[in-house]
Amino acid sequence: SSELTQDPAVSVALGQTVRITCQGDSLRNYYASWYQQKPGQAPVLVVYHKNNRPSGIPDRFSGSSSGNTASLTITGAQAEDEADYYCYSRDSSGNHVFGTGTKVTVL
């Protein structure tokens, strides 16, 4: 089982803000990155290194971290943001691990 825990599902009204969290004790020592995955597609990196976005990722995606929790915030969610989101970091033994994933529904 994953040592990084995410809420299974969240919903957000179009244009509103949603925060997706990733909890784990190892996050006190390691940074998390965030991935968006749409059905039938490979994951896409959306936030890395605290709060950096790869080229082409809209600035409505932002990352933050506090204590044992990393967060991905979508400010002004769009219909195309509906997807599964995963955090990725290391566990307490230093092994790479994904979070359990969060399904985001845009209403």
Next chain:
Amino acid sequence: EVQLVESGGGSVQPGGSLRLSCVASGFTFSTYAMHWVRQAPGKGLEYVSAISSNGVTTYYATSVKGRFTISRDNSKNTLYLQMGSLRAEDMAVYYCAREIGDYYDSSVDYWGQGTLVTVSS
């Protein structure tokens, strides 16, 4: 343009073996660590294995340790995953991905399209 193209997936019986390949292009392959990540049908992402840029250091998830071997040929810009003693729970889409960052802050920034491994009798 960075590209990662996996191949080698297919159907195999329980206990069988399979070797996946991932050909990289558009970047200096020999300077990046690489990962294999898998996703079982309807399930979340699962880290499988990683290898350092020079191939000297390898890492494995507990679920595959002793059964899978990751390797790379930097002269061919190719990453491999040799899978043995396959089980039903190994059935998944397998992705290769490029790592960026350092030990405390690593991410995977480019992914292949994935290759499907089916384990069934």
